[in-house]
Amino acid sequence: MRSRFQQGLDELRDKLLRMGGLAEQAIDRATEAYRTRDAKYCQMVLTGEHDINQAEREIDELALDLLAMQQPMAIDLRFILAVVKINADLERVGDQAVNIAQRVLDLISEPEVQLPVDIPRMAQIVSTMVQRALESFLDGRAEAAEAVLQMDNIVDRMKDEAFVVLVQKMVNDSHLARAALNVLLIARALERIADHATNIAEDVIFWVRGADVRHGGAHYRA
């Protein structure tokens, strides 16, 4: 019986990793759209969302079947719970990529303006966070997941700095307000993706160690 169950768990892991690939691709395409001001990449993100949503449904369905049919315990139960939560986070990553693509479409409908915010650099850090969180899931390595948690602070700080600079621009230079608002919303979407990557890393730690590290500190069951 274990081998059939193990097949189900392997299938669940593979499906989640494929979905992770789609979510990473969406971030990268949205970033490319911003960098190149090419609407083609925005369209790819918008049409790609369907696949992410479809993957989310399939993963939830398989997880539900395994819970109902196999009544998993201990590390298997923690694994399935982690997958269900990571699944929801990846779907939200896809949504945020769509938000970025929509802001880029609005940005490129106007002449290009220079704003002192390094979105590509922020996007690169965020994309690395998602990638490392998924690698820690693939390898079942809590240490790798912990490294992702550290990176979240950097992204938070970058978003706060972008906020100050862009609000200042809006106040001082009203013809830049629309572009500044779009970039601000992009920075916020990236910061939220970083939060989802953090959640994924926390879920990996929960799966591997049985420890709840959300909201600071490590909480082990008494």
Next chain:
Amino acid sequence: MGVGIEVRGLNAWYGKNQALKSIDMTVPANHVTAVIGPSGCGKSTFVRCLNRMHETIPEARAEGDVKVGDLEVYGADTDPVEVRRRIGMVFQKPNPFPTMSIYDNVAAGLKLNGFGNRKQISELVERSLKMAALWDEVKDTLHKKSGASLSGGQQQRLCIARSLAVEPEVLLMDEPASALDPISTSKIEELIFQLKQHYTVVIVTHNMQQAARVAELTGFFLMGSLIEYDKTEKIFTTPADKRTEDYITGRFG
């Protein structure tokens, strides 16, 4: 009321084969404690040592300290019959006295223990059947029907009532629902939950979901040793020992 059980350095043998190795375990009063483990791990031997049933098997013996409330189970002056009155036992297969009426099945232990007062016996029979959640189903046929005429689930509750009639402090259950269908199993599990208000319950089960549903504490036995003993939630979500995890996730063998 139930009493706690203190087990210290309990060893048990079948001939030369050691079935239990230095078991230390504290079972709290008025709780349900589950004992799980693969076949042959010693879990049934363990509960049978708690009320000195183990030594009734030829060549079987046990050593160590077992204290049930203030009773030294293996004390030099302790009467095994008194031990078994205070520590009742329910087995895997319901074993009512087949030719006796329902009433006589429950009253049997009382009569053996020298209860003579018929009114008192009647009261205890009714109370025990109520406690075992069987009264409503059999109250009109107490003297007419035999124990064997009941369904498997009812027979098991009858056996529980029979154990309760002699007013034990601890109830040991060895796979009490493994021969029952899901509805009867659910009734027995509900009953176990109710019983802990008055008794200390120790249940041996192969069914881990059952242990998870009914027990507050769970002990995992392997090859005669108690590997891990903790709150049931802990055992089934984040066990500390790899062997426990391997067993409950089916990675054994």
